[in-house]
Ligand SMILES: Nc1ncnc2c1ncn2[C@@H]1O[C@H](COP(=O)(O)OP(=O)(O)OP(=O)(O)O)[C@@H](O)[C@H]1O
């Protein structure tokens with residue numbers, strides 16, 4: 040089954056909803072129509088596949104699972120939909136209007152653009168070995184880059200439109216050189232895929248890059264030589280690349296979370312999807328945990344200030 | 355179904371059908387194998403070619419710009435989506451080679467010599483083992499850009515599906531053969547039964563018919579040759595039955611006829627018996643009558659003969675009487691004369707008396723067979739006729755030895771001699787033959803048979819009547835003189851009663867009648883003895 044890694048998010052959550060239906064219905068009596076509209080931040084979700092493909096695949100899978108779920112359980116969520124958003128503000132607006140019941144986006148963006156009381160607790164996926172899907176600074180071992188200080192004059196590859204990774208390299212450079220990364224590095228190139236960044240470094244097309252641990256481990260798994268030649272220099276412990284939150288007051292939020300930690304794990308289909316996602320499971324993610332990113336951003340702003348740069352404002 | 359094992363038509367049709375269908379099935383199945391293999395090969399080739407082209411096409415920019423990351427990523431993706439590909443080896447003419455496996459990839463300094471040998475101008479493929487993969491469909495695709503050789507793309511395909519297809523094909527062939535075998539058995543059975551059963555049935559019926567049961571009929575209702583056979587069989591049996599009934603009727607009729615005929619025959623036999631008895635009785639009567647007639651005739655003759663014999667003594671007696679009267683009238687009747695005349699007359703009377711005795715003897719029926727002296731019998735017979743013959747001047751001679759004897763009845767034998775002499779006498783008188791002579795001769799031959807011949811010189815028996823002289827009542831004499839039974843009786847006496855032969859012949863003088871007798875009694879003669 041061809042399933043982009045991040046689509047697994049919506050799918051996994053959807054599967055959780057089957058269990059809600061199964062548990063609730065005998066209690067609540069006859070079917071009651073309700074909706075589950077999931078908003079997904081396109082740039083982080085669709086990294087591996089195209090946007091159109093992702094949307095189509097996602098909706099198709101949701102419908103297929105809905106049909107299957109209806110057969111198995113008295114499942115009362117009849118209106119289920121996945122919507123891709125390109126800008127995080129639009130997504131927030133939809134959530135506030137009640138058009139969305141759930142959002143899936145990078146935690147850094149959520150921390151930056153959403154108020155905490157607009158959300159209630161959600162999920163985060165972690166890597167199969169329990170590690171967080173951290174942000175990594177990687178470099179070719181033979182280029183003599185052992186730490187951030189060796190980055191000067193090197194060519195680096197960054198993910199396109201990924202704010203956190205850019206903030207991360209900038210943060211490191213500001214801390215080391217008191218200068219923006221743009222001033223330190225000889226060249227900065229953007230790549231759409233983290234895996235491609237790793238391969239380009241492996242094939243000597245660049246000296247360093249910023250990627251997620253999940254991608255790095257995937258590439259190292261495919262070719263152990265990659266891990267030998269492409270070394271991790273720095274990391275930032277972001278728990279997951281994308282996290283999800285329910286809209287505040289979404290009636291099944293709690294049930295879905297409970298199920299996600301119990302019988303949800305046993306479901307074969309869910310396991311299959313999570314395996315593609317290289318995730319051992321979905322873990323509850325508190326709104327409070329976004330504080331890590333708030334702090335990081337604050338530290339970053341301080342470093343900018345120390346370097347004499349203007350603070351960044353919200354777009 | 356009651357088809358017996360000896361129903362060889364059934365078995366033959368069944369086997370023929372079976373082998374035919376099985377043969378055709380096998381032929382087509384084994385025709386299909388190489389074709390199908392070829393088709394599978396073609397499919398493999400087309401797939402490999404398509405995948406190679408698509409990889410090269412997708413990677414062309416990356417190849418030119420030496421973006422090996424893209425090449426790796428693309429091929430990892432290709433392998434992820436195509437589990438039938440074991441590996442992709444991108445082999446540029448210079449530099450590192452990229453080997454991408456399922457969930458793995460690595461760089462190689464150089465390509466195995468084994469694979470390098472396959473790198474040429476043209477697409478090449480081979481089944482080989484590589485990287486722990488066995489039976490790999492290894493496809494080598496030369497990568498060229500604007501005629502410049504950049505390198506080669508090696509793709510290793512799993513032959514599992516190919517093998518599965520082949521296996522599937524074999525399975526299908528086995529399945530088809532199995533099905534057709536089943537069909538052969540079922541359809542063949544019914545087909546063979548359809549062919550053989552009516553034949554068998556009809557042959558069973560024919561066996562019954564052969565056993566004599568003509569009531570059987572074929573109930574087969576078909577619109578083919580077997581139906582025609584069945585109809586013909588029925589009409590044949592019908593015809594048989596009809597002809598059998600005809601035959602039976604005919605037999606019964608015949609039996610009735612035979613019974614009737616037998617009865618008729620029995621009746622006929624009975625009446626015939628009666629008739630024969632009647633006829634025998636009649637003929638016995640006739641014979642008796644004839645004998646009586648002949649005896650009467652002979653008696654008549656005898657009376658004539660007696661008359662002739664008595665004439666002379668009667669005349670002499672009359673003379674004696676006249677002499678006596680004359681002498682008495684003359685008074686000269688003396689005792690001497692008287693005595694001499696008395697003696698003379700008593701002699702005459704004695705002579706007459708003996709004549710009567712002779713005749714009486716002649717007519718005395720014979721009671722006993724006796725040994726007859728031929729000479730004596732003939733002599734006494736001639737004696738009876740002597741006076742008559744002398745009267746007609748007929749000379750009769752007897753030439754017979756004294757000692758010839760025969761066994762028989764003297765009356766009968768002398769009657770024959772009498773008849774023969776009388777016949778000669780009649781002819782001699784009638785024809786007024788000069789010097790009429792009758793000669794009777796008898797002799798004994800060396801074989802002890804006795805032969806008596808009565809011969810005359812009367813001119814013989816006319817030729818025109820020669821064959822009829824023995825017929826009863828045949829006579830040439832005028833009425834009242836001859837009855838025509840003389841020779842008939844004589845023939846019966848000699849041939850039937852005495853076992854001899856009586857034959858007649860003419861010589862230049864007259865007729866010769868010859869009697870031949872065996873010197874022993876004939877059976878008939880002995881039978882008549884008390
Ligand atoms: N010796 C003979 N010579 C020539 N003809 C003879 C002589 N004897 C017999 N026949 C012929 O045969 C005939 C038959 O003879 P047969 O004695 O049977 O009869 P028949 O003499 O005519 O009559 P009968 O009964 O008185 O004897 C005679 O009528 C005569 O014509």
Ligand SMILES: [Mg+2]
Pocket residue numbers: 773776777836840841
């Ligand atoms: Mg006569």
